[in-house]
Amino acid sequence: MNGRPERFSAQPNELLVERLRDGLALTGTKVGCDTGQCGSCVVRLDGRSVKSCLILTVAAAGSEVATIEGVTTPGGELTGLQEALRQEHGTQCGFCTPGMVMALGELVDNTAEREAPTEPEIREWLTGNLCRCTGYHSVVRGVQRACSAARGEASAEHADAAVSGQEG
Amino acid sequence: MTAVTGETPLQEAPAAATPAAATTTAATTTVDPPPQDPPLQGSGLLGQPLDSREDPQLLRGEAVYVADIDLPGTAHMAILGSPVAHAKILSIETKAAEQLPGVLKVATAADFTDVMPLPCIWIPGGVESHFPPHPYGLPGARPVLTGDTVRHVGDPIAVVVAETPRQAAAALAAIAVEYEPLPVVTRADAALAEGAPQLHEAVPGNLNAYWTCGDKDRTDAAIAEAEVTVELDLVNQRTINSPIEPRGAVGDYNAATGEYTLYASTQGPHNHRFLLSALVLGIPFNKLRVVAPTVGGSFGTKGYLYPDMPLVLLLSKALGRPVKWVDTRTGLMNSTVQGRDHRQHVVLAGTRDGRITAVRATSYANLGAYPSTIGPGVATALMGRSISGMYDIDAAFCEVYAAFTNTVSLGAQRGSGRAEAAFLMERLVDRYAGEIGMDPAAVRRKNLVPKEKFPYDNGLGWTYDSGDYQLNFDRAMELSQYVEMPARKAEARARGKRLGVGIASYVAICGVGPSTRMSKEGMLGGTWESANIRVHPTGEVTVTVGSASTGQSHGTVFAQVAADELGIDPAQVQVYEGDTQKAPYGQGTYGSRSYSMAAPAIALTARKIKAKLVKAGAVFLGVPEDKVVYEGGKVHEEGNEENAKTFAELAMAMWYGWGLPPEIEPALDETTHFDPPDFNYPFGTHVAVVEIDELTGETEVVAYTAVDDAGNIGNPKIVLGQIEGSILHGLGQALMEHAEYDEDGLLVSRDLNHYALPRAADAPFYTLGKTTTPSPHNPLGAKGAGEIATVPPAAAVVNAVVDALSDLGVLHIDMPVTPEKVWRRLRGESQ
Numbered sequence: 001m002n003g004r005p006e007r008f009s010a011q012p013n014e015l016l017v018e019r020l021r022d023g024l025a026l027t028g029t030k031v032g033c034d035t036g037q038c039g040s041c042v043v044r045l046d047g048r049s050v051k052s053c054l055i056l057t058v059a060a061a062g063s064e065v066a067t068i069e070g071v072t073t074p075g076g077e078l079t080g081l082q083e084a085l086r087q088e089h090g091t092q093c094g095f096c097t098p099g100m101v102m103a104l105g106e107l108v109d110n111t112a113e114r115e116a117p118t119e120p121e122i123r124e125w126l127t128g129n130l131c132r133c134t135g136y137h138s139v140v141r142g143v144q145r146a147c148s149a150a151r152g153e154a155s156a157e158h159a160d161a162a163v164s165g166q167e168g
Numbered sequence: 169m170t171a172v173t174g175e176t177p178l179q180e181a182p183a184a185a186t187p188a189a190a191t192t193t194a195a196t197t198t199v200d201p202p203p204q205d206p207p208l209q210g211s212g213l214l215g216q217p218l219d220s221r222e223d224p225q226l227l228r229g230e231a232v233y234v235a236d237i238d239l240p241g242t243a244h245m246a247i248l249g250s251p252v253a254h255a256k257i258l259s260i261e262t263k264a265a266e267q268l269p270g271v272l273k274v275a276t277a278a279d280f281t282d283v284m285p286l287p288c289i290w291i292p293g294g295v296e297s298h299f300p301p302h303p304y305g306l307p308g309a310r311p312v313l314t315g316d317t318v319r320h321v322g323d324p325i326a327v328v329v330a331e332t333p334r335q336a337a338a339a340l341a342a343i344a345v346e347y348e349p350l351p352v353v354t355r356a357d358a359a360l361a362e363g364a365p366q367l368h369e370a371v372p373g374n375l376n377a378y379w380t381c382g383d384k385d386r387t388d389a390a391i392a393e394a395e396v397t398v399e400l401d402l403v404n405q406r407t408i409n410s411p412i413e414p415r416g417a418v419g420d421y422n423a424a425t426g427e428y429t430l431y432a433s434t435q436g437p438h439n440h441r442f443l444l445s446a447l448v449l450g451i452p453f454n455k456l457r458v459v460a461p462t463v464g465g466s467f468g469t470k471g472y473l474y475p476d477m478p479l480v481l482l483l484s485k486a487l488g489r490p491v492k493w494v495d496t497r498t499g500l501m502n503s504t505v506q507g508r509d510h511r512q513h514v515v516l517a518g519t520r521d522g523r524i525t526a527v528r529a530t531s532y533a534n535l536g537a538y539p540s541t542i543g544p545g546v547a548t549a550l551m552g553r554s555i556s557g558m559y560d561i562d563a564a565f566c567e568v569y570a571a572f573t574n575t576v577s578l579g580a581q582r583g584s585g586r587a588e589a590a591f592l593m594e595r596l597v598d599r600y601a602g603e604i605g606m607d608p609a610a611v612r613r614k615n616l617v618p619k620e621k622f623p624y625d626n627g628l629g630w631t632y633d634s635g636d637y638q639l640n641f642d643r644a645m646e647l648s649q650y651v652e653m654p655a656r657k658a659e660a661r662a663r664g665k666r667l668g669v670g671i672a673s674y675v676a677i678c679g680v681g682p683s684t685r686m687s688k689e690g691m692l693g694g695t696w697e698s699a700n701i702r703v704h705p706t707g708e709v710t711v712t713v714g715s716a717s718t719g720q721s722h723g724t725v726f727a728q729v730a731a732d733e734l735g736i737d738p739a740q741v742q743v744y745e746g747d748t749q750k751a752p753y754g755q756g757t758y759g760s761r762s763y764s765m766a767a768p769a770i771a772l773t774a775r776k777i778k779a780k781l782v783k784a785g786a787v788f789l790g791v792p793e794d795k796v797v798y799e800g801g802k803v804h805e806e807g808n809e810e811n812a813k814t815f816a817e818l819a820m821a822m823w824y825g826w827g828l829p830p831e832i833e834p835a836l837d838e839t840t841h842f843d844p845p846d847f848n849y850p851f852g853t854h855v856a857v858v859e860i861d862e863l864t865g866e867t868e869v870v871a872y873t874a875v876d877d878a879g880n881i882g883n884p885k886i887v888l889g890q891i892e893g894s895i896l897h898g899l900g901q902a903l904m905e906h907a908e909y910d911e912d913g914l915l916v917s918r919d920l921n922h923y924a925l926p927r928a929a930d931a932p933f934y935t936l937g938k939t940t941t942p943s944p945h946n947p948l949g950a951k952g953a954g955e956i957a958t959v960p961p962a963a964a965v966v967n968a969v970v971d972a973l974s975d976l977g978v979l980h981i982d983m984p985v986t987p988e989k990v991w992r993r994l995r996g997e998s999q
């Protein structure tokens with residue numbers, strides 16, 4: 001769990017999001033729906049983004065789980081993606097934000113080794129995350145900014161911010 | 169295809185009429201400064217796109233929302249909602265549920281007989297008395313739990329409190345309720361028909377209000393005499409606001425002090441405190457504290473009073489532990505107020521050459537099963553008084569029949585009332601343009617309220633404060649490249665697509681508002697806003713406001729306002745809000761009011777601080793008061809900048825209070841209650857371009873231009889985000905959103921599998937522009953901004969779709985414009 005071993009026993013019907021929020025007090029992961037539609041609960045399981053409201057805790061046994069709390073230290077420096085989203089004001093009420101950061105982290109992380117994602121690709125990637133406040137535009141701009149920083153395409157200052165943290 | 173808006177961020181229109189002196193407070197129209205408030209001398213901070221200081225916390229997942237609050241010893245509440253839409257409750261059996269593991273209490277209406285119903289505080293038609301009737305006495309008010317008759321699916325019948333949320337939810341299933349079904353009605357017009365099922369004994373015929381505005385005789389006469397009349401029957405479908413955070417509440421009663429604390433996802437903590445203590449619970453005002461933690465979006469819905477709020481407080485007292493309730497998405501869909509929902513017959517009259525002479529609307533508004541906190545006002549005044557939009561029309565009349573039905577209560581929804589008004593008017597204008605064979609843009613241009621007519625009485629009860637509608641409209645035509653549209657249509661045709669263009673203009677009443685004016689509208693309560701500024705001995709400043717953010721970066725913007733006026737660094741300013749124990753009174757965030765209500769209160773308070781510092785400065789500088797200048801965060805002697813004291817020095821000196829004459833109190837702590845002379849009226853013009861696929865009937869918005877005028881803007885970065893989100897919300901109503909009830913009153917769209925919300929790939933490219941007409945009704949020249957861009961998109965898109973299908977004889981198509989509906993039209997089927 002965010003790089004630290006956690007040992008506990010779970011009921012077979014316990015959802016991962018319940019364990020995170022209620023059992024481990026990792027409340028950065030949000031619950032916005034009952035049906036796996038909103039993406040507020042996205043965490044990364046062995047590096048892949050998953051909806052923690054759709055997966056049982058027992059199914060995550062033995063896996064590496066990364067939540068928003070593991071992305072930065074409390075009050076600490078933002079990662080490149082977070083910094084880019086901050087600069088583009090990609091968050092308003094912020095409820096969808098942790099899920100977005102976790103889902104987008106996977107996209108931005110891999111951007112250095114491949115083609116920068118196109119805008120339609122970013123939007124496609126975001127399809128599992130609902131945001132009612134922003135209209136997504138500022139989020140998309142944030143991802144573009146983060147990707148170009150990760151690829152060393154932006155100003156030095158910007159690139160610094162991008163590499164100063166680690167994703168997921 | 170989709171693209172982001174980065175290239176065209178909120179461009180300022182060429183401001184031909186702007187005086188050269190204008191800086192960030194540039195005006196495109198000449199507006200007399202308000203007599204009582206000379207323009208503030210800001211330091212130029214306002215208008216700067218400062219980064220949101222809230223964002224880092226949100227991005228790290230560290231912000232605390234109500235579901236994240238975990239008080240020691242918390243028990244968990246679940247609510248049993250009715251599974252049927254209309255029935256008599258014959259019996260409720262709770263014994264089995266009480267025996268289940270972890271269950272601490274099961275309660276029904278019988279446990280709360282001394283609790284008043286939830287008040288409705290907006291009575292259409294106005295309240296003239298200073299001592300209004302007790303609103304819980306109003307017919308149809310919702311009880312805290314329903315004991316005898318359920319009136320919509322989700323109507324709360326019983327609650328369980330248990331050790332864990334799962335135990336509480338599980339116990340609901342063990343409560344046995346016996347129902348005797350009653351006939352169901354879900355449409356407002358049907359509810360008013362002879363023989364319709366009756367919802368409330370005290371409300372014969374289900375009619376909550378018959379409300380009118382404008383001049384009926386004059387309008388009828390103009391229509392009778394008109395060269396041309398056009399008519400439309402419109403359905404403004406019911407929609408669900410769907411903030412991504414469902415609502416929640418935590419009640420915490422302290423037996424030692426007798427104090428109650430409510431943590432809730434509220435956009436108006438002070439309002440909720442007033443309503444709950446004085447009107448529902450009958451407990452002393454000063455024994456209830458309401459705290460809004462971070463709130464995950466609201467768009468209108470979280471300003472309402474819901475049964476869970478009194479319930480967690482009462483049950484906390486009963487059990488001696490904090491009680492927490494967090495809604496599910498399905499729960500939200502079946503209990504949080506819904507929006508829009510009018511069925512209308514609308515008529516427009518005009519001349520053959522495009523001059524609009526009259527507009528008349530008859531609307532059946534669906535209030536749902538109970539009058540929500542302000543739902544009746546949303547369905548009447550907020551809609552009706554706006555129907556003439558940006559046009560100078562001689563005769564206008566609107567009548568609304570507001571009816572009860574077996575559906576979730578109606579409330580506000582981003583752009584509420586104004587969006588419904590813009591929809592009907594802008595559909596009518598296009599219909600009229602089609603009838604007389606004139607370009608819809610030309611018809612609009614011809615009828616815009618001319619600049620010299622402001623303040624403009626629209627004949628429906630609003631007096632528009634300021635505007636340059638021509639400039640705004642022309643800017644929208646230019647940015648959208650409207651003249652290119654015929655060529656684009658031909659080009660699309662060659663690709664097998666039908667291209668349509670739709671324009672929609674609007675005026676949105678914001679800045680609620682003048683308390684006396686709102687009493688005439690029927691609002692039972694003041695609608696002013698307040699701010700306190702406290703300067704600490706160390707020179708840092710705390711601003712507290714009665715408003716409460718639901719994602720609008722108040723902490724950033726309000727600090728900007730105070731710092732601008734005081735001439736200090738915004739980093740020195742901390743903003744607090746959302747806790748009734750810490751913040752001054754205030755009414756909260758709704759109707760895009762915070763920046764034009766709370767920000768002026770802050771600016772005026774900062775002035776009081778400055779005035780005091782000028783007085784004290786005379787003592788500290790040893791010169792007469794009229795020789796003291798406050799400038800750039802310090803006071804100095806006029807003409808002698810050497811004889812000066814900085815803000816930090818002054819703050820410390822005022823804290824010590826040494827040497828102050830008796831008429832100057834020590835310390836710097838000032839408050840303002842701002843009640844504006846009238847509303848403010850932002851406006852704008854949007855243009856949608858759609859392409860329809862002939863084969864599938866699918867509508868794609870291929871270009872979207874919005875030119876809005878929100879007066880002087882404090883922080884354009886924050887407003888840009890609100891405009892972008894608002895447009896997509898409006899597009900959602902046009903294309904996909906629909907709260908659909910079946911004939912038994914079951915909400916078919918009960919979760920996000922059945923209720924479509926726009927996703928990232930649904931957002932088209934936006935081209936955004938702005939014009940700037942300051943409002944004379946507040947010292948910042950501000951107008952509402954947050955939700956105004958939700959007002960026109962639905963009309964713009966439907967106009968575009970109808971334009972694309974006009975050669976098939978299509979005159980109207982109901983929202984949401986689904987591929988199936990369009991596909992049927994393409995094959996010649998009627999609606």
Ligand code: FES
Pocket residue numbers: 030031032033034035036037038039040041042051052053054
């Ligand atoms: S809470 Fe998991 S997708 Fe909505």
Ligand code: FES
Pocket residue numbers: 090091092093094095096097130131132133134412464465719
């Ligand atoms: S920022 Fe509010 S839901 Fe996305």
